Amino acid sequence: MTQTAEMTPFTWSPPQQVVKNLNKHAVLDLIRFTPGGISRAELAQRMDLSRAAMTAIVNDLLESKVVRETESRNKQSGRPPIILEINPARGFVAGIDMGASHLLVMLADFAAQVLDEVEVPFNIADGPEKCLGQASTLLAELLKKHEMTPANLGAIGLGVPGPIASEAGMVFAPPIMPGWDGYPIQASLEEKWNLPVSLNNDAELGAIGEWAYGAGRGENFLAYIKVGTGIGSGLLLNGQIYRGATGSAGEIGHLTIEENGPLCECGNAGCLEALAGGRAIARQAREAIRQGKRTLLASLGPVEEITARDVASAARRGDLVAQQIISRAGSYLGIAIAGLVNLFNPRMIVVGGGVAQVGDLLLQPIRDTVARRSLQASARTVKINTAVLRRHSSAMGAVVQALSIALHQATEQRR
Amino acid sequence: MTQTAEMTPFTWSPPQQVVKNLNKHAVLDLIRFTPGGISRAELAQRMDLSRAAMTAIVNDLLESKVVRETESRNKQSGRPPIILEINPARGFVAGIDMGASHLLVMLADFAAQVLDEVEVPFNIADGPEKCLGQASTLLAELLKKHEMTPANLGAIGLGVPGPIASEAGMVFAPPIMPGWDGYPIQASLEEKWNLPVSLNNDAELGAIGEWAYGAGRGENFLAYIKVGTGIGSGLLLNGQIYRGATGSAGEIGHLTIEENGPLCECGNAGCLEALAGGRAIARQAREAIRQGKRTLLASLGPVEEITARDVASAARRGDLVAQQIISRAGSYLGIAIAGLVNLFNPRMIVVGGGVAQVGDLLLQPIRDTVARRSLQASARTVKINTAVLRRHSSAMGAVVQALSIALHQATEQRR
DNA sequence: AAAACATTGTTAGAAAACTTGACAAAACTC
DNA sequence: GAGTTTTGTCAAGTTTTCTAACAATGTTTT
Numbered sequence: 001m002t003q004t005a006e007m008t009p010f011t012w013s014p015p016q017q018v019v020k021n022l023n024k025h026a027v028l029d030l031i032r033f034t035p036g037g038i039s040r041a042e043l044a045q046r047m048d049l050s051r052a053a054m055t056a057i058v059n060d061l062l063e064s065k066v067v068r069e070t071e072s073r074n075k076q077s078g079r080p081p082i083i084l085e086i087n088p089a090r091g092f093v094a095g096i097d098m099g100a101s102h103l104l105v106m107l108a109d110f111a112a113q114v115l116d117e118v119e120v121p122f123n124i125a126d127g128p129e130k131c132l133g134q135a136s137t138l139l140a141e142l143l144k145k146h147e148m149t150p151a152n153l154g155a156i157g158l159g160v161p162g163p164i165a166s167e168a169g170m171v172f173a174p175p176i177m178p179g180w181d182g183y184p185i186q187a188s189l190e191e192k193w194n195l196p197v198s199l200n201n202d203a204e205l206g207a208i209g210e211w212a213y214g215a216g217r218g219e220n221f222l223a224y225i226k227v228g229t230g231i232g233s234g235l236l237l238n239g240q241i242y243r244g245a246t247g248s249a250g251e252i253g254h255l256t257i258e259e260n261g262p263l264c265e266c267g268n269a270g271c272l273e274a275l276a277g278g279r280a281i282a283r284q285a286r287e288a289i290r291q292g293k294r295t296l297l298a299s300l301g302p303v304e305e306i307t308a309r310d311v312a313s314a315a316r317r318g319d320l321v322a323q324q325i326i327s328r329a330g331s332y333l334g335i336a337i338a339g340l341v342n343l344f345n346p347r348m349i350v351v352g353g354g355v356a357q358v359g360d361l362l363l364q365p366i367r368d369t370v371a372r373r374s375l376q377a378s379a380r381t382v383k384i385n386t387a388v389l390r391r392h393s394s395a396m397g398a399v400v401q402a403l404s405i406a407l408h409q410a411t412e413q414r415r
Numbered sequence: 416m417t418q419t420a421e422m423t424p425f426t427w428s429p430p431q432q433v434v435k436n437l438n439k440h441a442v443l444d445l446i447r448f449t450p451g452g453i454s455r456a457e458l459a460q461r462m463d464l465s466r467a468a469m470t471a472i473v474n475d476l477l478e479s480k481v482v483r484e485t486e487s488r489n490k491q492s493g494r495p496p497i498i499l500e501i502n503p504a505r506g507f508v509a510g511i512d513m514g515a516s517h518l519l520v521m522l523a524d525f526a527a528q529v530l531d532e533v534e535v536p537f538n539i540a541d542g543p544e545k546c547l548g549q550a551s552t553l554l555a556e557l558l559k560k561h562e563m564t565p566a567n568l569g570a571i572g573l574g575v576p577g578p579i580a581s582e583a584g585m586v587f588a589p590p591i592m593p594g595w596d597g598y599p600i601q602a603s604l605e606e607k608w609n610l611p612v613s614l615n616n617d618a619e620l621g622a623i624g625e626w627a628y629g630a631g632r633g634e635n636f637l638a639y640i641k642v643g644t645g646i647g648s649g650l651l652l653n654g655q656i657y658r659g660a661t662g663s664a665g666e667i668g669h670l671t672i673e674e675n676g677p678l679c680e681c682g683n684a685g686c687l688e689a690l691a692g693g694r695a696i697a698r699q700a701r702e703a704i705r706q707g708k709r710t711l712l713a714s715l716g717p718v719e720e721i722t723a724r725d726v727a728s729a730a731r732r733g734d735l736v737a738q739q740i741i742s743r744a745g746s747y748l749g750i751a752i753a754g755l756v757n758l759f760n761p762r763m764i765v766v767g768g769g770v771a772q773v774g775d776l777l778l779q780p781i782r783d784t785v786a787r788r789s790l791q792a793s794a795r796t797v798k799i800n801t802a803v804l805r806r807h808s809s810a811m812g813a814v815v816q817a818l819s820i821a822l823h824q825a826t827e828q829r830r
Numbered sequence: 831a832a833a834a835c836a837t838t839g840t841t842a843g844a845a846a847a848c849t850t851g852a853c854a855a856a857a858c859t860c
Numbered sequence: 861g862a863g864t865t866t867t868g869t870c871a872a873g874t875t876t877t878c879t880a881a882c883a884a885t886g887t888t889t890t
Contacts, residue, residue: 021875021876023876023877039838039839040838040839041837041838041839049877049878050877050878050879051838051839051840052839052840052841052877052878052879052880053876053877053878054839055839055840055841056876056877057876058839072838072885072886076836076837076886076887077835077836077837077886077887077888078835078836078837078838078885078886078887079836079837079838079839079884079885079886079887080837080838080885080886080887081837081838081839082838082839163792172792173790173791173792174792175790220660221659221660233758235758237652237657238655238657240653242652242653242759243760244636244759244760244761244793245635245636245760245761245762245796245797246760246762246792246793246796247760248760248790248792248793249758249759249760249793250758250760251757251758251760251790251792251793252757252758254757254789254790255753255754255757255758256750256753256754256788266790266791267791268787268788335671338670338671339670339671339754339758340758342666342667342669342670343648343650343664343665343666343667343670343754343755343758343759344657344659344664344758344759345658345659345660345661345662345663345664345665345666346659346660347660347661372683373671373683374669375588375590375663375666375669375681376588376681376682377578377587377588377589377661377663377666378659378661378663378664378666381660381661382660436846436847438847438848454867454868455867455868456866456867456868464848464849465848465849465850466867466868466869467848467849467850467851467868467869467870467871468847468848468849469868470868470869470870471847471848472847473868487856487857487867491857491858491865491866492857492858492859492864492865492866493856493857493858493864493865493866493867494855494856494857494858494865494866494867494868495856495857495858495866495867496866496867496868497867497868
């Protein structure tokens with residue numbers, strides 16, 4: 001009798017216009033996040049609608065060419081279902097992941113299949129004009145390489161390492177993005193490309209990416225911890241991204257771990273980021289070398305140029321000093337994550353970012369600390385894993401967000 | 416064109432039947448949580464529906480006598496609106512708050528006006544049969560006193576100090592409720608009274624109570640911190656109670672604050688609860704007396720019987736030793752709350768529970784610590800206040816939850 | 831191989847819940 | 861007292877869904 005108002009995942013906010021077919025968009029999301037496609041009958045069952053209503057909705061989606069039918073695979077007895085899936089050829093989107101020290105641009109079709117990607121070194125502290133320029137140049141080159149024009153794109157997803165004021169389309173008091181506060185990031189990119197842009201926090205995007213196509217597929221209570229130069233987290237609660245009252249939720253990197261610890265860029269002392277972030281790891285390595293400890297790191301060249309990545313690769317090759325540094329970072333991370341587990345009771349923690357690529361060397365101390373310091377009720381049910389999309393979690397999340405705009409917009413278009 | 420599917424606050428889960436009139440329930444909630452009532456025109460505006468549609472919905476609510484019309488107050492020019500409000504005489508509900516050491520039963524009408532309440536000392540460790548029996552006896556006495564029968568009640572709301580498995584209607588691995596794990600709390604009370612029962616965590620109820628009628632009216636990003644014998648928190652995120660994957664979210668009392676701190680009942684060491692909970696405060700007072708410090712507390716009788724409440728009242732009367740104990744508890748609380756602020760970026764923190772009644776003696780150290788240890792972006796926007804419902808926050812929340820059932824059920828009934 | 835069965839997808843008519851636009855009602859303003 | 865403004869209602873039309881029957885297309889049974 002009534003429209004069953006299923007929520008779409010994440011924030012697909014209708015483009016200020018009145019939404020007509022709420023269920024149509026929910027169906028679209030169900031199709032795009034069901035691996036291997038889904039039939040009308042199953043859609044109807046899962047959304048608690050009649051098959052007749054589903055026929056009408058799906059016809060609408062087919063007409064706009066956003067969805068296509070695939071050859072049916074026989075399940076059991078009875079008429080074999082017609083499988084529905086997103087029509088990849090309908091268009092393309094771009095996902096851009098800006099880290100503190102790297103820039104990754106990704107090109108994907110409407111079915112979220114990655115066509116190509118490029119990554120370059122980068123400095124977020126160069127400010128918005130230069131950084132956004134670099135990103136645009138990189139994207140333009142990528143388009144050219146694939147003989148595409150901006151008209152082939154449906155939307156752009158962008159991730160930056162700072163808290164987002166999403167209505168305004170800018171960052172809000174970011175700890176590590178000097179010069180960006182108040183700059184109209186979304187508007188300037190939308191004007192430059194004449195395309196809708198989705199601006200997000202990079203850790204949020206990591207959570208979305210891993211939820212959609214990674215380690216946390218379908219986990220509706222998921223926290224993604226990004227351990228790179230900075231440390232941030234993206235929270236997926238009840239299947240929706242949680243941003244907090246002013247958009248700065250999930251700032252796990254600036255939890256105070258040691259009251260009298262090293263100074264952090266944010267101005268406080270003893271923040272997790274200042275103890276276990278990429279910069280802290282590199283600093284500890286340099287100190288170890290200066291103290292004359294026996295380590296592979298000492299032979300890598302100038303002491304001042306050692307990075308967290310060097311420490312990680314040395315640790316993987318068996319270097320004890322490097323392993324100890326990584327392990328200690330894991331313990332610090334574990335303290336913060338244990339707090340997050342107690343407060344948010346997630347079903348899964350996905351650890352991503354550059355430093356996380358060392359795997360169990362970092363993860364095991366985290367697991368141990370969480371088991372020791374969290375309430376049993378929460379600690380027993382939480383899984384702690386490495387990101388399976390590796391360095392691409394956030395960019396993939398940006399693609400997902402871009403598709404959330406592009407697909408739903410394409411659906412609205414009447415022929 | 417479409418039904419605008421506004422969400423009802425909290426979890427009013429439709430009683431397993433298909434919900435017909437989603438908007439009707441949203442309208443009902445808007446009426447009941449708008450102080451002083453609201454007109455059809457304003458309802459239509461706020462819910463983004465036409466006035467004509469609102470007329471139909473309101474007629475439905477009037478017919479079921481859940482809502483009534485009040486004399487219009489002239490606002491500006493134009494026809495004065497007819498104000499709608501909940502019909503108090505339509506029925507009654509009970510709210511029960513079980514703490515670790517106290518039991519509070521509250522009787523209220525459909526407009527959430529409290530008729531009466533009783534509080535008695537209590538021990539949650541006596542187990543479910545005895546405790547639930549005590550609560551039922553108390554409620555029966557209250558009904559008798561007001562010449563009412565169970566048939567006058569529409570629902571019962573119950574709060575207990577442990578994590579809730581809401582579908583099962585029981586607590587799940589509670590740290591301080593020995594003998595309760597797995598006991599069918601909700602079912603047994605429903606059978607006993609033949610009424611629908613809403614089972615909730617006590618801190619969650621505190622958050623709901625303060626949101627609905629207390630310090631956090633209308634704040635959709637609110638954390639309620641209950642500082643009593645135990646320490647727990649209730650999280651209101653995006654206007655909805657957040658329970659986590661297994662119902663044990665918000666367990667702030669078991670954050671590790673001092674790795675080598677005192678042992679906690681949960682089995683870990685250095686938990687917030689073991690440093691700043693009621694038991695810890697009483698213990699510190701006893702230690703101070705034994706050390707021969709000059710304090711009013713020494714003259715209160717047997718050292719072993721000193722409680723947190725004694726410390727609080729001594730602190731309010733100017734006792735320096737007691738003040739120092741309270742202040743230190745505030746600092747510990749501040750560390751945990753600073754973490755909560757960083758992770759969850761709320762707009763308001765409401766501190767309630769027995770210990771919180773000392774006011775600024777506890778609150779000021781909390782504010783100072785949060786300002787020092789949280790990210791500026793979050794710390795600047797968060798207000799930290801004492802619960803205005805004082806000792807009744809949770810019971811009031813239980814009443815709200817009971818009304819969520821009773822009102823919506825009364826609305827469904829056709830004459 | 832034919833009949834029976836199971837399941838999917840479609841069609842037609844009815845029902846529910848809106849919207850629009852017109853209009854009556856009840857105040858205030860000038 | 862006429863005009864203005866805002867509220868609440870009515871009637872007709874639209875959108876979206878449901879029910880119920882049925883066609884389509886496989887597998888299973890006889």
